[in-house]
Amino acid sequence: MSAFLLARLKAARPQLALLILALLVNVIVAPGFLDLRLQDGRLFGGLVDILNRGAPVVLLAVGMAPVIATRGIDLSVGVIMAISGAVAAAGVNAGLAWPAAILASLATGLVCGLWNGLLVAVFRLQPIVATLILMVAGRGIAQLITEGRILTFTEPHLIAIAGSTLATLPLPVVLALAAAGLTGLLVRATALGLFVEAVGTNPRSSRLAGIHTNLVLGAVYVWSGLMAALAGLIAAADIKGADANNAGLWLELDAILAVVIGGTSLYGGRFSIGRSVLGALVLQAMRTAILRAGLPPELNLVLMALVVAAVLTQQSPAFRPLAQSLAGRLMARRKNKEAQA
Amino acid sequence: MGRFMNTRTLPLLATVVVFVLIYAVCAVQYPAMLGLRVIGNLLTDNAFLGILAVGMTVVVVAGGIDLSVGAVMGLTTVALARLIEGAGLPPALAFALVLTGGALFGAGIGAAIHVLKAPAFIVTLTAMFLARGCALLISTDSIPIHDAGYDALAGAALALPGGGRLTLVAGIMLLTFLAGGVLLHGTRFGARVFALGGNAHFAQLMGIDTRSTTILVHAFCSLMAALAGIVFSLYTRSGYALTGTGVELDAIAAVVIGGTLLTGGVGGVAGSFIGVLIQGLILTWITFDGTLSSWWTKIAIGALLFAFIAVQRLILVASARYGRSGAGPAAPSPSTRSRPSPSAAAPSAP
Numbered sequence: 136m137s138a139f140l141l142a143r144l145k146a147a148r149p150q151l152a153l154l155i156l157a158l159l160v161n162v163i164v165a166p167g168f169l170d171l172r173l174q175d176g177r178l179f180g181g182l183v184d185i186l187n188r189g190a191p192v193v194l195l196a197v198g199m200a201p202v203i204a205t206r207g208i209d210l211s212v213g214v215i216m217a218i219s220g221a222v223a224a225a226g227v228n229a230g231l232a233w234p235a236a237i238l239a240s241l242a243t244g245l246v247c248g249l250w251n252g253l254l255v256a257v258f259r260l261q262p263i264v265a266t267l268i269l270m271v272a273g274r275g276i277a278q279l280i281t282e283g284r285i286l287t288f289t290e291p292h293l294i295a296i297a298g299s300t301l302a303t304l305p306l307p308v309v310l311a312l313a314a315a316g317l318t319g320l321l322v323r324a325t326a327l328g329l330f331v332e333a334v335g336t337n338p339r340s341s342r343l344a345g346i347h348t349n350l351v352l353g354a355v356y357v358w359s360g361l362m363a364a365l366a367g368l369i370a371a372a373d374i375k376g377a378d379a380n381n382a383g384l385w386l387e388l389d390a391i392l393a394v395v396i397g398g399t400s401l402y403g404g405r406f407s408i409g410r411s412v413l414g415a416l417v418l419q420a421m422r423t424a425i426l427r428a429g430l431p432p433e434l435n436l437v438l439m440a441l442v443v444a445a446v447l448t449q450q451s452p453a454f455r456p457l458a459q460s461l462a463g464r465l466m467a468r469r470k471n472k473e474a475q476a
Numbered sequence: 477m478g479r480f481m482n483t484r485t486l487p488l489l490a491t492v493v494v495f496v497l498i499y500a501v502c503a504v505q506y507p508a509m510l511g512l513r514v515i516g517n518l519l520t521d522n523a524f525l526g527i528l529a530v531g532m533t534v535v536v537v538a539g540g541i542d543l544s545v546g547a548v549m550g551l552t553t554v555a556l557a558r559l560i561e562g563a564g565l566p567p568a569l570a571f572a573l574v575l576t577g578g579a580l581f582g583a584g585i586g587a588a589i590h591v592l593k594a595p596a597f598i599v600t601l602t603a604m605f606l607a608r609g610c611a612l613l614i615s616t617d618s619i620p621i622h623d624a625g626y627d628a629l630a631g632a633a634l635a636l637p638g639g640g641r642l643t644l645v646a647g648i649m650l651l652t653f654l655a656g657g658v659l660l661h662g663t664r665f666g667a668r669v670f671a672l673g674g675n676a677h678f679a680q681l682m683g684i685d686t687r688s689t690t691i692l693v694h695a696f697c698s699l700m701a702a703l704a705g706i707v708f709s710l711y712t713r714s715g716y717a718l719t720g721t722g723v724e725l726d727a728i729a730a731v732v733i734g735g736t737l738l739t740g741g742v743g744g745v746a747g748s749f750i751g752v753l754i755q756g757l758i759l760t761w762i763t764f765d766g767t768l769s770s771w772w773t774k775i776a777i778g779a780l781l782f783a784f785i786a787v788q789r790l791i792l793v794a795s796a797r798y799g800r801s802g803a804g805p806a807a808p809s810p811s812t813r814s815r816p817s818p819s820a821a822a823p824s825a826p
Contacts, residue, residue: 208597258789263541263597264738268785271725272778278771388601401595433616433717436609443602444588451592 143409149449150397150413153442157420158182164428177300181423183308189419190307191216191366191383193412195390196397197315198362200411201322201355203394205335206403207255207262209356212363212390214273215247216383219364220371221280224288233292241364247273248360252353266356270387277379287376297372307369311412314362319408328406331355335403392439393418396446417442486791487735487784488747494733494780495750498757506764512640514760519646522756524549524704524711524720526649528727529734529748530656531700536731537660538693539673539740540596544585545701545727546720547607548578552705554611557619557715560626567626575702581607582698586691604724611717618716621709630710645707652703656745659696669693673740729777730755733784754780 144151161168161181168181195212202209219240226236247269254265280286288294301309322328333341334351342348363383371377396414399406418439425435448454502509519526528545535542552574559570581603589599633641660666668689671679680686709715728738730751736743758776762768 258786260785260789261738264732264785267725267728268778268782271729271781272775275771275774275778278769279775283769283771388605391598391601395598401598431613431616433609433612436605436612438609440602440606440609443598443605447588447592447594447598447602451594453591453593 146407147410147413150410150417153396153417154413154420157417157424160424161185161420161427164424168427173303177305178303183305185416185419185423186308186311187305188423189416190305190311191369192386192389192393192418193311193415194314194362194366194369195359195386196393196411196415197311197318197408198359199387199390200394200397200399200406200408201318201328201331202262202359203335203391203399203401204331204403204406205352205355206338207335207352207355208266208391209251209359209363210263210266210387211247211251211269211273212359212366213383213385213387214270214277215244215360215363216367216370216386217277217377217379218247218273218280219244219367220377220382221277221286221379223293223368223371224286224377225280227288227290227293228286233290236290236293237296237368240368241361244360244362244364244367245357246360247363248357249353251360252356255356256349256352274379277377277382281377281379283379285376285378289375293368294372294375297369307373310365310369314365315408315412318358318362322408327351332404332406335406389418390415392443395443398446398450400450487737487788488744490784490787491733491735491747491750491754495754495757498754498761502757502761502764506761509760509764512636514640516636516640516642516646518753518756518760519649520641520643520711521759522752523643523645523649524708525723525726525730525755526749526752527652527700527704527707528723529730529752530652530745531697531704532724532727532731533656533734533736533743533745533748534660534669535596535693535697536728536736536738537673537740537743538669538689539676540589540690540693541600541728541738542585542694542697542701543597543600543724544603544607545697545704546723547604547611548581548698548701549705549708549720549723550717551607551611551614552578552702553709553712553715553719554614554619554717555715556706556709557621558614560621560623561619567623567629571706574706575699578702578705579695579699582695582701583691585698586694589694590687590690608717614717615715616717618714620714626710626713630713645710648703648707652700653745653749660744665689665692670741673742675741726755726777729781733780735784735788737788738785 158168165181171178171180171182173179195216198212199209222243223236223240226239227233231239251262251266251269254260254268255262258265295306296310297305297307299306322331330341330346330351333344333346334348338348366386367383370382393414394406394411395401396417397407397411398414399411421438421442422432422435425432425438449458499509508514528549532542532545555574555577556570559565559573560567565573585599585603588594589596592599629644632644634643634647636642660669668679668684671682671684672686672689672693676686679689705719708719712719731743731748732738732751733754734743734745734747734749734751736747755773755777759770759773762770762772
């Protein structure tokens with residue numbers, strides 16, 4: 136088991152290095168960043184902050200990684216966040232009990248995911264087009280539910296999703312890590328992950344090999360919708376209201392970037408839940424560092440673009456031979472020096 | 477299935493029918509919408525979207541997609557405001573600068589897509605962040621433009637009978653569509669774009685320089701985005717970094733509603749023009765109605781988008797079956813249902 140973990144950590148070296156780099160910048164700009172203190176049974180500190188703020192994007196990335204592994208993309212997750220938050224808020228305001236409101240909200244995410252999955256798997260639309268439809272129409276649907284206002288709510292249980300503590304950690308952190316763990320277990324402890332990668336690598340041959348490709352394709356979008364609904368619940372609970380205009384706005388892009396930084400190929404195939412989570416945390420750590428340094432938060436967009444450009448360059452087939460020949464030359468030079476010495 | 481009902485003409489025909497239907501409903505309910513005044517406003521209000529749609533059509537026909545156009549438009553408006561208000565440049569020079577900058581930015585996108593072999597979708601997403609971030613770093617506030625010549629340009633219009641006005645920006649939009657049509661359907665470059673979008677691998681085998689075509693296609697699209705930024709800043713007489721947030725989706729929707737296939741290789745700017753007008757009409761109708769919120773526009777456009785994509789899909793499936801029924805078995809085998817995946821070289825979205 137430890138060998139397994141070690142292999143995983145080794146595979147995640149670039150992501151870990153990026154995360155450590157981002158955390159290091161945090162430490163430089165805010166010296167007390169790594170301090171952790173326990174107060175009223177809850178941990179406080181910079182690291183907990185990053186986990187807490189990053190929880191929604193972690194959830195989205197956990198749902199997005201399998202989708203991208205099937206050579207797909209889900210552009211609608213930000214919108215699903217807005218819709219699920221609106222459903223929960225409208226639910227409790229209409230007198231629904233809080234468990235029912237949460238279930239309704241998660242069910243909404245499920246239905247949205249099912250819609251995307253249906254379009255991709257059965258109608259065979261390009262994923263970017265299929266999910267674009269919900270992305271365009273979804274904010275309107277959320278507005279329809281909230282009637283164009285920010286629906287505030289006072290239901291304590293619903294607010295507790297973002298405000299309470301479990302095992303000294305904020306609940307969103309626990310939820311995000313649990314969802315990541317469950318997804319990781321689902322795809323790696325069973326053959327599901329292999330199915331997903333097979334469908335992404337070659338849909339035709341995986342179908343011929345007996346994989347129910349439509350089911351796999353549909354399932355990844357449903358899972359992504361479910362994760363997005365959970366993220367939407369957290370976002371709504373965080374501001375004690377459902378904001379149809381701004382909830383989850385552009386977070387689909389963050390999620391995609393997190394998965395890309397996590398090393399998942401956009402051409403399908405190989406994917407990793409753990410590394411995608413690290414990717415999401417890298418983005419959050421960067422954002423926090425910029426805020427703490429007092430730099431304009433807009434700089435974050437430029438930095439994100441540069442990080443993704445670097446990752447894309449590193450992943451590109453054109454770069455690999457160049458890097459290999461460079462590494463080879465370096466090795467040869469070192470050997471020469473050793474021989475001379 | 478006559479010769480007129482193929483993948484090329486049927487979606488365009490459907491678009492025209494939908495446009496006429498919506499227009500008829502509008503005209504019956506609000507006769508004022510028939511007037512040239514409303515039509516002139518429709519063209520002026522949607523001028524920037526139309527110009528973006530021309531660039532987007534070319535990229536989509538080439539089998540790509542560009543998510544950065546809204547951000548490039550925003551960057552253009554801010555850069556213009558800074559150059560004219562801050563640096564005191566004459567508007568003409570500022571226009572030339574931002575247009576050159578836009579074209580170079582797009583060329584960079586195209587080069588990155590070709591060299592990195594990365595999906596156009598993710599490269600343009602990165603470009604979107606870069607452009608939006610740069611725009612916000614220039615200024616987070618809206619900068620008004622007070623130049624007298626600018627005001628004259630913004631106010632310039634051709635009087636139409638019935639109190640309507642064909643403004644300069646609307647005229648630029650119409651000319652852009654004309655130019656885009658000539659470029660796509662009347663030049664060698666246009667033929668290369670169609671070939672690249674049809675099948676990048678075959679295009680390469682036919683001796684088409686896919687690198688220069690990809691670069692030029694994206695340079696053209698970003699050039700159009702910069703032009704849309706100029707038009708928008710004339711329209712609002714200011715520059716603001718968050719201009720055009722999400723407008724790339726409207727442009728893509730217009731292109732799809734206009735009958736251009738998102739798989740590339742089929743389409744044209746005429747349909748996109750009608751796609752833009754349909755979106756504008758829906759918004760105008762909702763404004764006339766007065767009781768509906770503007771977010772109904774989003775739902776309506778989403779529904780239209782779905783309807784058109786579904787129709788395109790049905791036509792493709794039907795034509796595939798129709799074409800095969802003579803030679804092969806009538807029952808659709810799994811292989812006929814799945815489209816051949818684009819080769820790794822295709823700069824298409826994943």
